[in-house]
Amino acid sequence: MREIAAALLPLPKGSDGAHLPAACLNARPTACVRPPVSGPAYTMAPGFTKTLVPSHRDQVAPLAHEADQDKTMNAFKTLISTLAAALLLFGFTTPAQAHETDCPYCQLSVVQDTKEKDNEVVLRYGNKRIEYRCVMCAIAQAKTKFKNDLTILAPSNIKGKHVTITRTAGVWAVKEEKAVFVFAKGSHTECQDRYRALTDGADFDAYVANRKYTEAKKLTLKEMVELSK
């Protein structure tokens, strides 16, 4: 009981708040620079890959209350820019890749857009912009998870042309009048092709013939919504 009572007493003055070992402290601005990709601290293990992105502008900007640090920071900024330039000069960079994520519905990777073909399905829900792997995943998720109005931008068979699906007050609609949906049952690892919007129903036969989808169905939006689960 005495120990319990002692524990309830006020905090004694001058409680020790000494800093932790240097090795464990936060990285300071000077450590904020991306080191060269071939440098020892960033050498990748065999089998690991990592690309480097050029840093051609300052990393940080000073706050109003940091005027006293300006000189140091300016020197630091110069070093950052020049290091980046040095990296470019020595050819240590490779291009960045597109943003990648997993489909929240089927958990498989969202197939990225290519130069020839769009693949990423985007569902807009308020301020959210969530990517799905195929139009069926997006509709299925919309039916189960989202109650309010939403928009789905589905890639079509034509690069750069999306089919816009909306659900307003519970009513589904598609903006493109001639749009249809390919529904070709099969492995979900090919869902980005097997379940796809076409801007024009006239393209259906050619699309399924090219992919040898012998049992593919041509669906209206209403049918697609019903079958998406």
Place this chain on the structure above:
Amino acid sequence: MRTATHKVMAAIWAGLAIGLALPAAAQQHEGHNQPLKINAPKGPQALQPLPTNLPGWMNSRGYNEYFYKRGAYNFDIYNVDEMARDFNAIAVGHSFAYEDLVTGKAAKLETDTFNRIDWVLKHPPKNMPGEKFLSPTFARKYGILEHVFDWTHVLHAQTIDVLASTDLTHEQKDKEIDALWKFYKGTVPYTISGLPLNMEMLDGQAYSGAFREKYPKVNGLFWGYHWLQGAVYDMLWTSRSLSDAKSQYELVGERYREVELYKTNRDFMPMFAETSPIFSRRFPEIANAFDNLHMLHDMVNDILASDWLSDKQKDEQIKRAIYMVVDAPHVGEKAGDFNPNDPLHDHRFMDGQPGMGMMKMSTPQLMYMPEMGWMSMSECHHCSMPMNNDPKRGSGATISAQGWTMEVRCALCARDMAAQTEGRAIIRANTEDPNRPLILISDEEGNYTTNIKEVVFIEVEGPHPSCSSWSRAFTNRAAFDAYLQANEDDEELKGAKPLTLAEWSAKSGKEPETYEKKQGPVPNPYKLGGGGK
């Protein structure tokens, strides 16, 4: 202003410096950046003997108990009553499972025991129970283990009390948490090491994986507890009022009770720095100790679930598990130490995160995080640029959504990453005032509520290497103006207009040109067999 000539000269200089420095440095750090090859055979043949040099306290049968460090903040966890009750229920959950495991009721762990625990989790007690009174047989059989657990749980409880205090300033909390760590380490000998330990090694024992395989639902509960025990730290650390803490716990607690407790598909236990990266960076030893403690829980669970072990072997292996995570075998070692031939003494940590040891197949630069894939902890998770989350810099944020917490470099990165993620989210962002972090809580549609009513944002979208300068949050318009004034030479910020929260929330940035998806040697190291599963 920098001149082009100046830049080119400096570039040449920097290039030469890099070129000359590389060979020597590479030799000096040989192996440091390689993943260790952990040999993790299973079964009786792989069982390691009990070390002969166990510290004396490990065989003590004497009664030995210390209470909390004195402080006016003790039990302030009850300021956030809902959180306190959830933690009380965790103690019951631990105890019920352990008691049933050692009293011949293991066969009903996934049914009767699970249901009893689940009932308590749904009807959490008002007060913290003494675990040894709920699991007396376990406490008698494994008394010293109970001491280790209890004492580290005291550290857990007191650090949360400090963080939940409404009487201490943030600075006082910071100092007191340091003091608590010293009290923890200095009062008794049976403390967990604050060094980052190699998690793959600890999970690569002869018995590892047995519990999660046999009792996935109860194991899910354990890992759910560990998720909550980590997740509340950044939540509380960034709170500056009770209202900040309660509004965040409404979401965190809901996530815990509805999802995290019942996950049976986790690859590995939740790591502390995965759920509270800011606190972990500030107090790496505490973060490491909690991960080591949670790993000790896993090892003990696996030992008790391994029917091929005799009672004597179980007793020895539990002692060996304790030995591996306490200070005794690590005397004189420090964070960063690395011996490629001895994984027990691999104390490397993730670049940018000293509060996290090596994970399965990881290097300091690259680790696999369940649900996020391969990643670097030193980079923004939205634009891949290097992080600097020092609150004094006024930029940087974390996003908590879907059970994970990720660090990002600027307000835009935070907003867009949250927008691209289903469900509710919490953004904790630095502002120009280190004492006033911004807390944004979004609903399912990405509409935010905020703890700073006058918050304004700058967003002049440009290349992401400088996103922390062109995308920031400010506590008010005056701070925004002062920032522009201080950066009047920056052409890209000229004419920037302050954005209200509503305006900023509705915006959407381009895909960062700097983003890179990290690739590891395998898609998911936990699906390879051994160690984990």
